[in-house]
Amino acid sequence: xxxxxxxxxxxxxxxxxxxxxxxxxxxxxxxxxxxxxxxxxxxxxxxxxxxxxxxxxxxxxxxxxxxxxxxxxxxxxxxxxxxxxxxxxxxxxxxxxxxxxxxxxxxxxxxxxxxxxxxxxxxxxxxxxxxxxxxxxxxxxxxxxxxxxxxxx
Amino acid sequence: xxxxxxxxxxxxxxxxxxxxxxxxxxxxxxxxxxxxxxxxxxxxxxxxxxxxxxxxxxxxxxxxxxxxxxxxxxxxxxxxxxxxxxxxxxxxxxxxxxxxxxxxxxxxxxxxxxxxxxxxxxxxxxxxxxxxxxxxxxxxxxxxxxxxxxxxxxxxxxxxxxxxxxxxxxxxxxxxxxxxxxxxxxxxxxxxxxxxxxxxxxxxxxxxxxxxxxxxxxxxxxxxxxxxxxxxxxxxxxxxxxxxxxxxxxxxxxxxxxxx
Numbered sequence: 001x002x003x004x005x006x007x008x009x010x011x012x013x014x015x016x017x018x019x020x021x022x023x024x025x026x027x028x029x030x031x032x033x034x035x036x037x038x039x040x041x042x043x044x045x046x047x048x049x050x051x052x053x054x055x056x057x058x059x060x061x062x063x064x065x066x067x068x069x070x071x072x073x074x075x076x077x078x079x080x081x082x083x084x085x086x087x088x089x090x091x092x093x094x095x096x097x098x099x100x101x102x103x104x105x106x107x108x109x110x111x112x113x114x115x116x117x118x119x120x121x122x123x124x125x126x127x128x129x130x131x132x133x134x135x136x137x138x139x140x141x142x143x144x145x146x147x148x149x150x151x152x153x
Numbered sequence: 154x155x156x157x158x159x160x161x162x163x164x165x166x167x168x169x170x171x172x173x174x175x176x177x178x179x180x181x182x183x184x185x186x187x188x189x190x191x192x193x194x195x196x197x198x199x200x201x202x203x204x205x206x207x208x209x210x211x212x213x214x215x216x217x218x219x220x221x222x223x224x225x226x227x228x229x230x231x232x233x234x235x236x237x238x239x240x241x242x243x244x245x246x247x248x249x250x251x252x253x254x255x256x257x258x259x260x261x262x263x264x265x266x267x268x269x270x271x272x273x274x275x276x277x278x279x280x281x282x283x284x285x286x287x288x289x290x291x292x293x294x295x296x297x298x299x300x301x302x303x304x305x306x307x308x309x310x311x312x313x314x315x316x317x318x319x320x321x322x323x324x325x326x327x328x329x330x331x332x333x334x335x336x337x338x339x340x341x342x343x344x345x346x347x348x349x350x351x352x353x354x355x356x357x358x359x360x361x362x363x364x365x366x367x368x369x370x371x372x373x374x375x376x377x378x379x380x381x382x383x384x385x386x387x388x389x390x391x392x393x394x395x396x397x398x399x400x401x402x403x404x405x406x407x408x409x410x411x412x413x
Contacts, residue, residue, distance in 0.1 A: 007201045014205045018309025021316040022355065028338070029244050029319055030347040056346065065343070 051135025204306030219318030252315030272373025307362025
């Protein structure tokens with residue numbers, strides 16, 4: 001058996017390195033630091049069709065990620081898709097912001113892109129974005145292209 | 154014919170009685186864990202032999218597993234021009250599956266077998282009965298510190314395995330194969346979630362640590378007190394741990410990540 005002091009030191013070192021590894025996973029591998037629940041607020045947007053949008057899909061302005069989708073549900077009356085998203089609270093959005101669903105690349109994941117307008121008023125927490133543009137469904141576009149009325153051309 | 158049926162009956166009864174003994178053993182062990190708090194010295198010694206001595210095998214295997222993942226992943230991903238997602242691929246497979254499972258398998262081979270052999274030999278040389286004669290409960294004194302040590306070390310070792318693996322993947326992917334370093338880390342960070350991925354991986358490794366320590370200690374405690382009995386118990390520890398780890402991994406994955 002080794003000297004007890006060396007053993008103590010090695011065990012202490014082992015535990016410290018283990019905990020450091022967990023912290024490394026938390027902050028370097030995942031994104032614990034960037035979106036904690038405290039400094040976000042929720043806004044809602046209604047889309048005719050939210051396409052392949054998923055929970056945790058990115059929400060971005062000018063290509064910069066400022067939040068993520070938190071909940072997607074269907075309106076019982078109008079059958080619209082209701083998309084709730086968390087926005088980092090350091091970003092204030094004007095109330096005439098438009099929301100559109102785009103696809104990153106041809107086959108990439110879908111994301112919500114916000115286009116701020118020129119209004120002075122900002123959207124409050126739990127506010128609603130009124131102007132939206134639905135996801136582009138590739139099959140529909142191909143269908144339109146293929147079966148377009150030849151007389152139009 | 155009768156002999157055959159008798160044999161089946163015998164097997165069934167011995168299986169269930171062993172299962173029952175192991176459950177009673179688990180309860181005794183968990184109660185005894187409270188007593189360990191008053192003897193941190195015992196726990197420390199066991200943490201050294203179970204955790205610190207497994208440190209090398211875990212870090213070196215983690216490094217190589219991460220490097221191989223990056224190498225294999227790169228060839229497939231670069232066909233699709235998606236080699237920036239290499240970091241995501243390496244990290245998510247390590248954090249979710251390979252980290253907890255491979256480190257648990259290594260841990261069962263490295264530490265579990267040693268625990269079984271140690272306790273089995275203590276039983277074979279009647280050290281355990283000797284302690285009972287002196288009114289010292291061997292479960293308090295011998296079993297519980299080892300169980301706690303296994304339970305504590307396993308998540309730490311699995312976290313270490315995953316972290317080292319990601320760094321190994323970065324070494325191969327970024328330094329040798331020339332994937333962009335920024336996208337290696339940013340793809341990983343933006344797509345892995347702390348609660349869904351990291352915490353679930355840690356929960357997995359905690360469950361595995363619990364199962365391995367339980368199996369290893371019970372097999373040692375329940376062994377036939379002969380040299381052959383000890384050798385069989387050691388083999389059973391490694392084989393059963395491997396089964397239990399892989400089986401539990403499927404169940405946990407289905408519960409955590411699947412929609413089953």
